[in-house]
Amino acid sequence: MSKERDGQTIMETQMASASSGELQAPGDGVVIKAENLWKTYDMGEAIQVHALSGVSFSIDRGEYVAIMGPSGSGKSTLMNLIGCLDTPSRGAYWLNTHLVSELSDDQLAYIRNKEIGFVFQTFNLLSRASALHNVELPLIYSGMPQKDRLEKAADALRKVDLADRMHHKPNELSGGQRQRVAVARALVNNPSIILADEPTGNLDTATGEEIMGLFERLHQAGNTLVLVTHEHDIAAHAHRIIHVRDGRIERDERVD
Amino acid sequence: MSSFGQTASLPHALGVRSKTGSGAWVTTREAFWIALEALRTHKLRSFLTLLGVVIATATLIVVMSVINGMNLYIADHIANLGANVFIVSKYQWAQGYEAWLKARRRNQPIRVEEFEFLKENLSGYKNIGAAASMWSDDNSTRYQGHVLYNAEISGDTPSMIDIGNQKVESGRYITDSDYQHESMVCFIGHDIVDEFFPSVEPIGKEILVNGLPFRVVGVAEKIGSTFGQSEDNFVQIPLTTYRKYFAPRLSLDVNVQAYDAQQMLALEDEARALLRARRHVPYREADNFGINASQTIMDLWDRLMGSIFALTIGIVAVFMVVGGIVIMNIMLASVTERTHEIGIRKSLGARRRDIMMQFVIESVVMACAGGGIGVLLALIVSEIVDHFWTSTVPLSAVLVGLTLSSAVGLFFGIYPANQAAKLDPIEALHTEN
Numbered sequence: 001m002s003k004e005r006d007g008q009t010i011m012e013t014q015m016a017s018a019s020s021g022e023l024q025a026p027g028d029g030v031v032i033k034a035e036n037l038w039k040t041y042d043m044g045e046a047i048q049v050h051a052l053s054g055v056s057f058s059i060d061r062g063e064y065v066a067i068m069g070p071s072g073s074g075k076s077t078l079m080n081l082i083g084c085l086d087t088p089s090r091g092a093y094w095l096n097t098h099l100v101s102e103l104s105d106d107q108l109a110y111i112r113n114k115e116i117g118f119v120f121q122t123f124n125l126l127s128r129a130s131a132l133h134n135v136e137l138p139l140i141y142s143g144m145p146q147k148d149r150l151e152k153a154a155d156a157l158r159k160v161d162l163a164d165r166m167h168h169k170p171n172e173l174s175g176g177q178r179q180r181v182a183v184a185r186a187l188v189n190n191p192s193i194i195l196a197d198e199p200t201g202n203l204d205t206a207t208g209e210e211i212m213g214l215f216e217r218l219h220q221a222g223n224t225l226v227l228v229t230h231e232h233d234i235a236a237h238a239h240r241i242i243h244v245r246d247g248r249i250e251r252d253e254r255v256d
Numbered sequence: 257m258s259s260f261g262q263t264a265s266l267p268h269a270l271g272v273r274s275k276t277g278s279g280a281w282v283t284t285r286e287a288f289w290i291a292l293e294a295l296r297t298h299k300l301r302s303f304l305t306l307l308g309v310v311i312a313t314a315t316l317i318v319v320m321s322v323i324n325g326m327n328l329y330i331a332d333h334i335a336n337l338g339a340n341v342f343i344v345s346k347y348q349w350a351q352g353y354e355a356w357l358k359a360r361r362r363n364q365p366i367r368v369e370e371f372e373f374l375k376e377n378l379s380g381y382k383n384i385g386a387a388a389s390m391w392s393d394d395n396s397t398r399y400q401g402h403v404l405y406n407a408e409i410s411g412d413t414p415s416m417i418d419i420g421n422q423k424v425e426s427g428r429y430i431t432d433s434d435y436q437h438e439s440m441v442c443f444i445g446h447d448i449v450d451e452f453f454p455s456v457e458p459i460g461k462e463i464l465v466n467g468l469p470f471r472v473v474g475v476a477e478k479i480g481s482t483f484g485q486s487e488d489n490f491v492q493i494p495l496t497t498y499r500k501y502f503a504p505r506l507s508l509d510v511n512v513q514a515y516d517a518q519q520m521l522a523l524e525d526e527a528r529a530l531l532r533a534r535r536h537v538p539y540r541e542a543d544n545f546g547i548n549a550s551q552t553i554m555d556l557w558d559r560l561m562g563s564i565f566a567l568t569i570g571i572v573a574v575f576m577v578v579g580g581i582v583i584m585n586i587m588l589a590s591v592t593e594r595t596h597e598i599g600i601r602k603s604l605g606a607r608r609r610d611i612m613m614q615f616v617i618e619s620v621v622m623a624c625a626g627g628g629i630g631v632l633l634a635l636i637v638s639e640i641v642d643h644f645w646t647s648t649v650p651l652s653a654v655l656v657g658l659t660l661s662s663a664v665g666l667f668f669g670i671y672p673a674n675q676a677a678k679l680d681p682i683e684a685l686h687t688e689n
């Protein structure tokens with residue numbers, strides 16, 4: 001897959017000047033850095049749920065990381081923070097040397113649009129729009145003219161083997177097909193960071209392997225990948241596995 | 257400050273997108289697509305929502321059309337009452353009810369002697385004439401088996417043909433000789449010809465006017481009809497004959513034609529002074545007669561139109577506000593309904609202004625559709641009104657209607673759109689609809 005990372009090059013220009021108070025900004029080559037991240041939900045009556053309780057880690061550019069952990073351990077919560085969709089209750093988070101809490105609304109939108117490709121655990125497809133239109137959405141918000149957009153979206157769908165289902169709406173697709181639409185949508189804008197929350201959860205082994213092959217190629221092209229999975233086979237594709245339990249990092253291992 | 261440097265290093269979203277092409281246009285088109293989709297899926301709901309805007313727009317356009325139609329009429333007929341003509345008559349035309357009640361007691365009819373007096377003493381007019389007519393259901397015009405009850409029968413001086421807006425089509429008008437000899441001749445309008453002489457030459461025929469025989473000497477050119485009232489339904493006879501047989505004491509309308517507007521004002525003053533002197537009206541008292549010009553009618557018309565318009569604006573404003581509030585309500589419901597969708601769009605890079613745009617455009621498109629339906633409704637109503645009265649839809653009314661309804665959509669769409677735009681992406685995503 002060809003790469004054009006117009007955003008990234010601009011983001012790299014001011015790497016050096018990153019420091020905010022006592023917090024240590026990440027150095028060059030670090031794409032994601034989390035420092036003591038907490039996510040606490042107040043459930044009223046002084047009951048608090050800690051989805052994350054003090055998570056620190058950093059991910060370098062081009063790394064391929066799998067996050068594993070039991071259900072409810074905070075994996076999706078973490079992914080949402082990494083994807084700049086959610087804000088931590090406490091702690092600091094840097095993306096490409098930018099302290100995310102200091103970014104404006106429009107800059108966050110830009111990051112979500114251009115820098116990050118997010119595959120949601122629940123797909124989050126627009127139910128009233130066709131597969132093609134769903135995949136077009138990120139391109140619409142980056143202002144691409146319709147002709148190029150349709151071409152690119154159709155291309156992305158072809159890559160996930162859905163050329164013949166472009167005009168189907170999500171409710172006319174199988175679970176696995178929906179998941180592949182979600183993958184195509186995450187990849188269509190050529191993001192440099194791909195975040196996937198159980199991208200193969202609904203797929204049979206063969207299709208799952210195909211998607212993993214796609215991810216492998218993206219990794220080889222220099223992209224950073226973070227994916228959540230329950231399956232060891234899938235995690236085996238990654239070069240690093242972060243084990244999460246009860247909102248904490250239990251183990252952070254490198255595999256080769 | 258380093259943190260400032262960091263944020264500044266991120267491409268400013270607007271700048272980047274305008275460089276990649278017509279970004280704003282792309283998202284606007286998406287917004288239109290969504291808006292039309294929403295209208296299509298909720299046809300009935302949308303229509304009910306839009307009722308206020310539909311009624312407001314239709315009312316506005318119909319009233320503007322009727323006023324426009326009447327304006328055209330006024331311009332065509334009353335304003336052209338005859339160029340630079342004023343009329344001395346028993347009453348002032350356009351005045352309040354109170355004033356009229358007073359005038360009813362005090363004013364004296366205009367007599368033939370007074371007409372002769374003005375004719376002698378007024379200086380330098382172009383034409384002067386007098387006419388008398390009475391609208392009555394007892395008026396009857398007959399020819400062989402046919403009867404007409406509604407023709408206007410008037411007595412005129414020969415000079416009236418040069419003053420009014422009638423022209424001779426065939427034959428001749430009333431002559432000085434007819435006038436002096438109290439001849440039993442008449443000059444008729446086109447409706448009379450159509451009724452009595454559809455395929456016969458009318459000149460020389462004898463018709464019965466209120467039971468008396470008159471010989472047709474001339475036919476007027478067709479004028480047409482306005483306000484559903486024909487302008488061609490008349491029989492004119494010499495004023496002398498009219499006074500002798502029909503209404504000897506009827507007040508006259510003395511028509512004075514000046515050479516230009518400037519002279520007309522001077523002549524009006526002169527006529528007023530002459531008549532007051534002749535009637536010995538005391539210095540401080542008001543005229544006991546009326547001097548009317550087309551300006552008088554125009555003034556009355558302007559006043560009337562002003563109040564009609566104020567009333568209309570009130571009605572339209574109320575309907576528009578009601579319509580706008582209903583639209584706002586529906587848009588708020590729509591935002592709630594589509595919270596999850598907004599979350600998805602935001603997670604894919606939609607900015608606040610993109611979401612804002614989406615909902616504002618939906619609201620404007622909806623209101624504009626209401627305006628469009630209102631325009632269609634107005635065209636139909638106006639067509640019907642035009643059938644028995646007068647109404648011409650001006651393009652400006654259509655434009656004003658559409659602009660106004662769009663503006664209402666814009667104004668009342670902003671609040672719901674802003675509610676949508678400021679949603680938190682993850683909270684919105686976690687909202688199930």
Ligand SMILES: Nc1ncnc2c1ncn2[C@@H]1O[C@H](COP(=O)(O)OP(=O)(O)OP(=O)(O)O)[C@@H](O)[C@H]1O
Nearest residue numbers: 041049050051070071072073074075076077078121
């Ligand atoms: N909006 C919320 N309000 C309250 N608690 C929440 C909320 N979102 C998540 N949690 C809690 O945070 C914890 C972590 O949730 P999360 O979705 O991150 O788990 P997960 O690791 O992704 O699980 P799974 O493997 O089942 O997807 C759970 O205990 C969950 O109940």
Ligand SMILES: [Mg+2]
Nearest residue numbers: 075076121197
């Ligand atoms: Mg999860």
